[in-house]
Amino acid sequence: MDSMEYQDKYVTKDQRQKLQELVEYARTHSEYYKELYKKVPATIHSLEELPTTRKSDLMSHFDDWVTDKSITIDELSRFIADSSLIGSKFHDKYHVAITSGTTGKNGFFITNPAETKLSAKINKKSKFSWMGAGNMAKLLVRGVRIAAITAVGEHYGFISGIVHMKSEGRYWADRIRVISIHDPVSRIVSELNAFQPTIIMGYASMIAMMTSEQSAGRLAVKPVFIEVMSEKLTDSEFEKVGSVFHVKPYQMYGATEIPFASPLCKCGWYHMNTKAVILEPIDEKGEHVLAGTMSHSLLITNLLNRTQPMIRYDIGDSILINPDKCQCGNKNPSFKVQGRSADSLHMVNDEGEQFMVPALMFVTLIDKFVQGADAFQVIQTAPSVLEIRLQYPPEIKESLRDQQWEQLCDELKKLLQDRKLNKVTIVRSLELPKREKGGKFRMVVPYRR
Numbered sequence: 001m002d003s004m005e006y007q008d009k010y011v012t013k014d015q016r017q018k019l020q021e022l023v024e025y026a027r028t029h030s031e032y033y034k035e036l037y038k039k040v041p042a043t044i045h046s047l048e049e050l051p052t053t054r055k056s057d058l059m060s061h062f063d064d065w066v067t068d069k070s071i072t073i074d075e076l077s078r079f080i081a082d083s084s085l086i087g088s089k090f091h092d093k094y095h096v097a098i099t100s101g102t103t104g105k106n107g108f109f110i111t112n113p114a115e116t117k118l119s120a121k122i123n124k125k126s127k128f129s130w131m132g133a134g135n136m137a138k139l140l141v142r143g144v145r146i147a148a149i150t151a152v153g154e155h156y157g158f159i160s161g162i163v164h165m166k167s168e169g170r171y172w173a174d175r176i177r178v179i180s181i182h183d184p185v186s187r188i189v190s191e192l193n194a195f196q197p198t199i200i201m202g203y204a205s206m207i208a209m210m211t212s213e214q215s216a217g218r219l220a221v222k223p224v225f226i227e228v229m230s231e232k233l234t235d236s237e238f239e240k241v242g243s244v245f246h247v248k249p250y251q252m253y254g255a256t257e258i259p260f261a262s263p264l265c266k267c268g269w270y271h272m273n274t275k276a277v278i279l280e281p282i283d284e285k286g287e288h289v290l291a292g293t294m295s296h297s298l299l300i301t302n303l304l305n306r307t308q309p310m311i312r313y314d315i316g317d318s319i320l321i322n323p324d325k326c327q328c329g330n331k332n333p334s335f336k337v338q339g340r341s342a343d344s345l346h347m348v349n350d351e352g353e354q355f356m357v358p359a360l361m362f363v364t365l366i367d368k369f370v371q372g373a374d375a376f377q378v379i380q381t382a383p384s385v386l387e388i389r390l391q392y393p394p395e396i397k398e399s400l401r402d403q404q405w406e407q408l409c410d411e412l413k414k415l416l417q418d419r420k421l422n423k424v425t426i427v428r429s430l431e432l433p434k435r436e437k438g439g440k441f442r443m444v445v446p447y448r449r
């Protein structure tokens, strides 16, 4: 498909106008884009006139990339290294979010107050319309109590936003409970039972796990709204959550870089948020793909963020554009996403029961203990064996690597013990993290029979 055809079909006049403005802003305020767009004409006719961007390139040119010259990677790194600052504003105004990211390398993302407000507005509007008047009324009667089940201790976007909200006053401080995904399942369950949240927010794998707990009768909560963060529920998990909690879980397709890219509709499709983003599914050669074909990757342009322009940013997801009009009535193009499903490791616990461990539980823990590593990967080589591959830059000394490994092992053992998984062995692999045949990098690779 040539680019004009895609553009004519899926990019509105308004989006093109916003892109033109963003490009102009980027090339005049960011040294990185000034250089990158040297040969780009002043007026953009086709999306393909703009070179694509990647997280690793933008991150390695951070100081030239950001449009506020007072921000440096060194200062921001110091801020991020301090976990007591989670939820605080950088330079007293920037909201900070990091990604552990699919390449295993961290990305740092910041938004100014106007950008943060705009994102929050889009997010709120989308949630309210999903909930509908009936559930909104239920929520008012029963009271707002939000349980946020998430990774804590790092500046991840969600926890950073939640901690900030809690710090704003008693209203939210009393109504939000943060629950760490690293806590033992039994503790998470008893906290939820005691708090009786009306809103539950968490990673797909945690929501799926809580669904099993509710279905087994150990958990007894009646949420009015469930929001799935970061990962995606499989279709069968989506159905199961719905039937166990009597609430259809809400999901948004997005990423830390572009938080509110596209909400899910009740027909099960994500609809492009044409006010916030431009999405371009591409094949291996970087050319646009037709509706009905799974893409190799996805380019996202964030139309809202001027602090860190992300234009034709390769996010690595495979999507499929709906060739038909969606039944829900939303006229924006709709799509499905592959390759983001919540990876879970199936294991057998000490009592011989099948047990599902969310992959993110390992990812967030490892990320914390292997400071300075370029990448890591967990491979479940047998049902009870986890092999961990680490890649360090040459300047990180062997002694530090060994020390980090020992700490990590202790923490992983605790996590496994908590879940009665004492038979699981952890192996330090001599191999380096590897990509899959298609080029996709998976941080956790479950065992396949």
Ligand SMILES: [Zn+2]
Pocket: 265, 266, 267, 268, 269, 271, 326, 327, 328, 329, 330, 334
């Ligand atoms: Zn729809």
